Amino acid sequence: MKNRFSIGEMAKLHNTTIKTLRYYDEISLLKPIHTDINNGYRYYSTEQFEHLNTIHYLKELGFSLKEIKQHLENRDIDSFLFLLEEQKQLTEQKIRELERVKQRFQNRIMDIRTAREIKELEVPFIKEMKEKTIVRLMERISSEPELEVTLRRLEDLSNLSSSIFIGGVGLTVSLDHIKNTKFDEYNSILLFTEDDDLQSPLISTLQEGKYACIYYRGNHMESSMYYKILLNYIAENGLEIIGDSIERTIIDHYISKNKADYLTELQIPISY
DSSP: OOOOEEHHHHHHHTTOOHHHHHHHHHTTSSOOSEEOTTTOOEEEOGGGHHHHHHHHHHHHTTOOHHHHHHHHHHOOHHHHHHHHHHHHHHHHHHHHHHHHHHHHHHHHHHHHHHHHHOOOOSOOEEEEEOOEEEEEEEEEEOSHHHHHHHHHHHHHHHTOOGGGGTTOEEEEEOHHHHHTTOOSOEEEEEEEOOOTTOOOTTEEEEOOEEEEEEEESSOGGGHHHHHHHHHHHHHHTTOEEOSOEEEEEEEOTTTOSOGGGOEEEEEEEEEO
16 A cells, blocks of 8 residues: 555545645644655655644644644643643633523523513513622713713723623613603613623622512603603602612614514612
8 A cells, every 4th residue: 555645635534625734834733754846746644644633633622733833843741731731721711601601692582582471561560679780881871872882882891792782781860860850861871791700890780679660662762751650650659769770672673673572671779
């Protein structure tokens, strides 16, 4: 059996490309056993099969070509164990990150499914809420463009990606504005987060306790009349408003083009 394989044969046998093998030659990661000086054709031998297999194996583990080259040049057990331990830690970190992303998806799926099952619309009710971690930027917002710009600023300041917070964005109306029935100006924008280890100077919490709430079909633009319904309910039941309201559009035009699907919740912290 011949022990000389062209670059095309080598690529086919190892499920790689000729371009890749040429690059490995250029960086001296895997050089052909022979190169014809007349036509530049590269040839490999069976002794190099394991060398290429090792490169593929280490690439699958996540090692860079530079790290692979260093290992193949040194072939030291201690340094190889160190590389494996380092890659193991990186892999564990990626797993934790993926678990957090998975949880965000799961929470959002449950959020939307629950929203679709809500029957009591435009009817105030009291809800007991646990303390929630949020990222909050205090800033005056009175228009849709200001909202979008402020949201981008909040994401930048917090090192967060907007893609993971679809439906997790809230706006707040100050206590003073609520009492003065001014509902068209917000005093902050916030993001709900499940990341317990998130580091940000904007980290805050929503207080635990009772909230007067109402659901309605619509977005932020239609909130005024529902604030009034909620305030009447609070007054009629002798409740006291003790903080800023929270306004969150759960389903909007980014999720459904059907306005009948839109859903927003207003929450106002209260005490008896």
